[in-house]
Amino acid sequence: MRHLRGTSRGVHAGRGPRPHRVPDSAAPGRVHRGGPPVSHCISVAHSFETAHRLPHLPGKCESLHGHSWWAEVTVTAPRLAAGMVVEFGPFKSALRRWIDDHLDHGVMLGPDDPLVGVLRQHGTKLYEVTGWPTVENVAAMLAEVAAEQLADIVRAPGSFVSSVVVRETAVNRAAWTAP
Known part of the structure; x- marks a missing residue:
């Protein structure tokens, strides 16, 4: 050197x-x-307050309980277009709007949970997660949502959702990574 x-x-x-x-x-x-x-990547983070329960697992998570969740979505592109991976403003807005509309101050349950009907009947904001609302399944679900949002946004060719990290507490998190 x-x-x-x-x-x-x-x-x-x-x-x-x-x-x-x-x-x-x-x-x-x-x-x-x-x-x-x-390659180049950008990440967008957002927090939301949501309850869930995991009745298929023995222990305290069988009960309905809430968390202050954090999600971070990363988009990767093989090269920049006009100096960017994705136009941050519209992507952040679309992703955050979806999370706020569907998850924030609501309940995530599995489709087989007997509470689904009861809570819907009482007007509770409810989102059914495929399987059960484990942190791993929430990360995979948000990866699908982010990919749908990305499809309508100005972005670099070949850009894709490469990872999603979801935290349900300060010490527990799960990650979804693109294959």
């Missing part, structure tokens, strides 16, 4: 520092110094 000491090798003689140039190895789709192809 060469250190710049003001020589003509490190600085243009009398003209100041050399202009910034992106190395060819960082060009889209190229291998970076023997590593994997370069």
Whole structure:
């Protein structure tokens, strides 16, 4: 590694520092110094308050209880388009709106839960998660939702939802990663 000491090798003689140039190895789709192809990603996070229960598991989670959930959705693209992976504003708005409309201050239950009918009858905001509303299933569900939202947003070609991390508490989390 060469250190710049003001020589003509490190600085243009009398003209100041050399202009910034992106190395060819960082060009889209190229291998970076023997590593994997370069890609770009962005992440959007959102919090929501939602109750759930897991009656198929013995223990305290059998009871209806709530959490302050956090979700972080990451979108990856092989290269940037117009300097971006996805237009942040519309993607954040669409994802957050869906979470707020369907999950925030509501209840997530499995479709076979006997509380579904009772809570619906009483006008409770309810979302049925495929299977049971485990953290793992909520992460997979939000990956599907994010992919649907992404389809209608300005984005780089080849961009996709690459991961979703969901936390139900400060110490418990699950991740969904694209195959």
